[in-house]
Amino acid sequence: MLRAPPDYIVVEGPIGVGKTSLAKKLASTFNTELLLEGADQNPFLERFYQDPKSAALQTQLFFLFQRVQQMEALRQGDIFRSVRVADFLIEKDRLFAQITLDDDELRLYDQIYGQMVLDAPCPDLVIYLQAPIEVLMARVLKRGLGHERLIRPEYLKKVVESYARLFHYYSASPLLMVNAAEFDPVTNEHDYESLLEQIYTITSGRHYFNPLPMKF
Numbered sequence: 001m002l003r004a005p006p007d008y009i010v011v012e013g014p015i016g017v018g019k020t021s022l023a024k025k026l027a028s029t030f031n032t033e034l035l036l037e038g039a040d041q042n043p044f045l046e047r048f049y050q051d052p053k054s055a056a057l058q059t060q061l062f063f064l065f066q067r068v069q070q071m072e073a074l075r076q077g078d079i080f081r082s083v084r085v086a087d088f089l090i091e092k093d094r095l096f097a098q099i100t101l102d103d104d105e106l107r108l109y110d111q112i113y114g115q116m117v118l119d120a121p122c123p124d125l126v127i128y129l130q131a132p133i134e135v136l137m138a139r140v141l142k143r144g145l146g147h148e149r150l151i152r153p154e155y156l157k158k159v160v161e162s163y164a165r166l167f168h169y170y171s172a173s174p175l176l177m178v179n180a181a182e183f184d185p186v187t188n189e190h191d192y193e194s195l196l197e198q199i200y201t202i203t204s205g206r207h208y209f210n211p212l213p214m215k216f
Helices: 019-029 045-050 052-075 078-082 092-100 103-115 133-143 153-169 189-201
Strands: 009-012 033-035 083-086 125-130 175-179 206-209
Touching (some): 009 019, 019 083, 052 103, 092 103, 125 153, 133 153
Parallel strands (some): 033 083, 175 206
């Protein structure tokens, strides 16, 4: 018999890897509420992709203040009991700040960050989806979101490398690292069921899941 699923699951990974779609499917499976990062709510994001230097700080501060509001909502009682799946870690905010901000901006960002109370709950499981840059770019172009049409491969490369560094040292929660290059748990039910098996069995430590594509 499978044990109960983790109480709080976070799906993470670089742009285009499919974390939000997977988080939505997991929330549906477990019949629970979903906490999304809300990138489409950031009014500076498209401007950032058009001209990174002119809008990087505004973009990052908007995300930071958004996270503060989300974490405050989680701390205020009952809502956390209904939120079991999210598509972001709070640690991702500084990851992107380090990529996009110059030294002076990063110091200012860190000063503001240090004044914020980001008492984020620790996930019971983090699912880190990985895929090569060419796969991510193809997926970004295919889904055709307005602000994402301006993403450049060199920027995406920095994002992928930063995520790799983050999770190389990450130890706060059980971690499942998934090769998502040819793995489609959102539309392929076999893939999804194999991922669920992993989710149900992990209780601690670092795990690697490199599923092979089915042959017909």
